[in-house]
Amino acid sequence: VPALVRHVDDRALLVLALVENIQRADLGALEEAKGYAALREEFGLTQNEIAAAVGKSRSAVANTLRLLALPPSVRRLIDDGSLSAGHGRALLALNDSVQISDLGRKAAEGRWSVRELEAAVKAFVRGSAPPGGAKRPTTQDPAVAALEESLQVAMGSRVAIRWSGKGDGTIRIPFKGPRDLERVFHIITGKDASDVVG
Known part of the structure; x- marks a missing residue:
C-alpha cells in the first residue's frame, strides 16, 4: 500500500x-x-x-x-498547587485584583474547597454593594452577569460591566501591555492596530 x-x-x-x-x-x-x-x-x-x-x-x-x-499572586498559588483551577475561576467573579489576591490568599491558607470559596465570593460581592442600600446591578441582575460572562469568554480576559444607576454605564476591559492592547483592539474592531497608528 x-x-x-x-x-x-x-x-x-x-x-x-x-x-x-x-x-x-x-x-x-x-x-x-x-x-x-x-x-x-x-x-x-x-x-x-x-x-x-x-x-x-x-x-x-x-x-x-x-x-x-488572575493576578500574579493567585497564579503562583495555582502553580504551586495551593489553589486549583476551580478556585481561580471562582475568584474571577470579583473584578478587583486586590480583592482577588486577598481572598485567594485566605482560601489557600484556610485550605478552602472550591464550594467554600464560591460561597465566600458571593458573600463578599453582596457585602460590597454601594452605600445607601443601593444594589449593584452587575452582581444582582442575572442578565447583566450573563452578558459580562459572555464578553469575558469572547475577550479571553476579565470584563466588568458597571451601571451608574441612571441607566448608563461602562464596560471595563483591562489589558497587560501594548501587545495585549493590540489583541483587545483587534477583537473589538477586526482591524490590526498597526493599520490605524501606522
Missing part, C-alpha cells in the same frame, strides 16, 4: 507541536492556558479551532484562558 505523504508548512508544524505539548497529561492549568493563548495570539486560531485541535469543548478552552486574567 503506497504511503500517504502529508506535506505541512512550518507554521502548521509549530501549531501541531504546540497542540501536542498542550495535550500532555502532566500539564498544569496555567501552562495549558498559556498554550491556548499562544495558539490564539501567535497563530490566530479562534477558540472553536483551539477546542477542535485539542479535543475539548469551546467553553472548557474559554474557562481555561480566563485563568490568565
Whole structure:
C-alpha cells in the first residue's frame, strides 16, 4: 500500500507541536492556558479551532484562558498547587485584583474547597454593594452577569460591566501591555492596530 505523504508548512508544524505539548497529561492549568493563548495570539486560531485541535469543548478552552486574567499572586498559588483551577475561576467573579489576591490568599491558607470559596465570593460581592442600600446591578441582575460572562469568554480576559444607576454605564476591559492592547483592539474592531497608528 503506497504511503500517504502529508506535506505541512512550518507554521502548521509549530501549531501541531504546540497542540501536542498542550495535550500532555502532566500539564498544569496555567501552562495549558498559556498554550491556548499562544495558539490564539501567535497563530490566530479562534477558540472553536483551539477546542477542535485539542479535543475539548469551546467553553472548557474559554474557562481555561480566563485563568490568565488572575493576578500574579493567585497564579503562583495555582502553580504551586495551593489553589486549583476551580478556585481561580471562582475568584474571577470579583473584578478587583486586590480583592482577588486577598481572598485567594485566605482560601489557600484556610485550605478552602472550591464550594467554600464560591460561597465566600458571593458573600463578599453582596457585602460590597454601594452605600445607601443601593444594589449593584452587575452582581444582582442575572442578565447583566450573563452578558459580562459572555464578553469575558469572547475577550479571553476579565470584563466588568458597571451601571451608574441612571441607566448608563461602562464596560471595563483591562489589558497587560501594548501587545495585549493590540489583541483587545483587534477583537473589538477586526482591524490590526498597526493599520490605524501606522
